[in-house]
Amino acid sequence: MTGPVFDAAFRDQLDCLLAWRRDVRHFQTRNMPDGLLDTLLEAACHGPSVGNAQPWRFVRIRSPERRAALIAEVDTQKRAAGEAYSGDHKALYETLKLHGLREAPEIVAVFCDEQSETGHGLGRATMPETLCWSVVTAVQTLWLSARAHGIGMGWVSIINPAGMNAMLDVPAHWRFIALLCLGYPERETDTPELVRHGWQDRLPPTTTRLER
Amino acid sequence: MTGPVFDAAFRDQLDCLLAWRRDVRHFQTRNMPDGLLDTLLEAACHGPSVGNAQPWRFVRIRSPERRAALIAEVDTQKRAAGEAYSGDHKALYETLKLHGLREAPEIVAVFCDEQSETGHGLGRATMPETLCWSVVTAVQTLWLSARAHGIGMGWVSIINPAGMNAMLDVPAHWRFIALLCLGYPERETDTPELVRHGWQDRLPPTTTRLER
Numbered sequence: 349m350t351g352p353v354f355d356a357a358f359r360d361q362l363d364c365l366l367a368w369r370r371d372v373r374h375f376q377t378r379n380m381p382d383g384l385l386d387t388l389l390e391a392a393c394h395g396p397s398v399g400n401a402q403p404w405r406f407v408r409i410r411s412p413e414r415r416a417a418l419i420a421e422v423d424t425q426k427r428a429a430g431e432a433y434s435g436d437h438k439a440l441y442e443t444l445k446l447h448g449l450r451e452a453p454e455i456v457a458v459f460c461d462e463q464s465e466t467g468h469g470l471g472r473a474t475m476p477e478t479l480c481w482s483v484v485t486a487v488q489t490l491w492l493s494a495r496a497h498g499i500g501m502g503w504v505s506i507i508n509p510a511g512m513n514a515m516l517d518v519p520a521h522w523r524f525i526a527l528l529c530l531g532y533p534e535r536e537t538d539t540p541e542l543v544r545h546g547w548q549d550r551l552p553p554t555t556t557r558l559e560r
Numbered sequence: 561m562t563g564p565v566f567d568a569a570f571r572d573q574l575d576c577l578l579a580w581r582r583d584v585r586h587f588q589t590r591n592m593p594d595g596l597l598d599t600l601l602e603a604a605c606h607g608p609s610v611g612n613a614q615p616w617r618f619v620r621i622r623s624p625e626r627r628a629a630l631i632a633e634v635d636t637q638k639r640a641a642g643e644a645y646s647g648d649h650k651a652l653y654e655t656l657k658l659h660g661l662r663e664a665p666e667i668v669a670v671f672c673d674e675q676s677e678t679g680h681g682l683g684r685a686t687m688p689e690t691l692c693w694s695v696v697t698a699v700q701t702l703w704l705s706a707r708a709h710g711i712g713m714g715w716v717s718i719i720n721p722a723g724m725n726a727m728l729d730v731p732a733h734w735r736f737i738a739l740l741c742l743g744y745p746e747r748e749t750d751t752p753e754l755v756r757h758g759w760q761d762r763l764p765p766t767t768t769r770l771e772r
Contacts, residue, residue: 351580351748351749351750352573352576352577352580353710354573354577354707354708354709354710358570358573358708359708359709361564361566361570362574362577362705362708363603363705364564365564365566365574366603366606366701367606368564369606369608371608386765389765389768389769390765391575393763393765393768394578394579395700396581396583396700396703396715398717399754399759399760400752400754400755400759400760400761400762401760402763402768404768405768405769405770406768406769406770407770407771407772408769408770408771408772409772410772411772414772425686428685429685429686432681432685433680437680441682444682446683457772466760466763467754467760468645468649468759468760469644470656470754470759470760471658471717471718472717473637473640473641473644473718474637474717474718474719474720474721475717475718475719475721478717481693481696481737484693484696484700485697485699485700487697488607488608488696488697488700488701489578489700491608492574492704493574493575493578495566496566496570496571496574497566497571498565498566503608503610505610505683505684505686505687505690506683506685506686506687507686507687509686509687516772517772518770518772525693536562536563537563538563542611542612542679542682543612547611547612547680547682548611548612548613548678548679548680548682549612550605550612550614551605551614551678553598553601553602553605556614556616556618557601557617557618557619557620558617558618558619558620558730559619559620559622560619560621560622560623560626560669560728560729560730
């Protein structure tokens with residue numbers, strides 16, 4: 349079997365996609381086209397998974413009451429996390445918008461099914477955490493697929509994970525991984541919001557590489 | 561600022577990339593072109609990270625002695641993990657090739673720097689594990705970028721993570737995430753090796769989705 353050959357033009361566009369993927373917190377309220385979310389979730393399921401366990405579970409939030417509860421939880425956690433900062437960082441923290449849960453037309457919670465027999469445990473005897481890492485790769489796959497459709501995504505992580513199963517009425521053995529906002533972004537940029545606001549610059553590549 | 565608009569032709573190719581990304585364990589021994597690994601690692605650094613913490617640390621293995629030690633460790637762990645199976649699964653397990661550490665021209669170990677101040681803790685007060693999840697998204701980004709260059713990648717996870725820092729002489733506060741093999745694959749396929757060998761089929765999409 350011969351696989352597809354990707355050319356330089358495709359690779360340039362892929363690099364462009366990577367460079368313009370953003371963690372989006374500012375969304376337009378207009379809906380995504382019918383069926384697009386399903387298309388994106390299908391793409392996400394092409395992420396790798398340890399032992400082909402496919403442990404990702406996606407929960408699309410439709411209920412306005414559940415959306416309101418999520419907003420309340422994240423706003424509470426944002427305030428609590430702010431206590432850790434002082435001075436310039438404190439002032440800057442207060443100005444950062446950390447989620448688009450009010451505006452985004454789609455909200456998806458992502459869990460890892462930690463009791464599924466799928467994959468028969470292969471590849472995770474010594475590193476059981478690779479099961480939920482498989483779900484994380486699906487999130488990045490979803491992110492890139494969304495951006496290719498002009499859809500922005502934001503990953504909200506200031507949340508008490510232990511409360512999510514009851515709040516969303518999902519099985520207790522699912523581990524909460526991510527709360528995602530999806531929709532058309534208000535603006536597009538190749539610069540991360542935290543760089544633009546002076547919170548954290550990009551590191552030079554040499555900082556992150558060694559040879560041994 | 562107006563971002564790039566990706567068209568249906570690009571999206572079709574991206575879907576094709578996702579479908580033909582594989583966890584590769586069978587490599588040709590020929591080298592990758594000079595500089596390509598650096599190009600791929602640069603792409604990986606465009607993965608998202610919590611608070612823009614960029615905690616990924618990539619260690620390129622050059623020493624034959626270190627490669628030999630990694631092979632010994634993984635082969636030992638593969639045998640140990642095999643004890644958990646019996647019957648048909650046991651027989652099938654014995655036939656599975658789980659890594660290409662002997663043949664792959666490039667081996668990269670990936671760690672998470674858990675003490676870096678970069679990102680100033682933003683976004684991980686309630687879920688500190690999102691720091692190492694950021695590194696996991698970089699691995700998936702690397703995987704896709706590699707495949708776009710015709711390079712296959714395999715993630716080896718049957719390894720004792722606690723032993724990796726000493727074996728590779730990296731700081732003790734780096735957390736081991738992944739051992740990656742990279743090189744030209746022996747063959748290409750759109751079917752995961754574990755599906756082909758009857759270990760684990762793909763799940764239907766409905767298995768992984770709920771509405772709430």
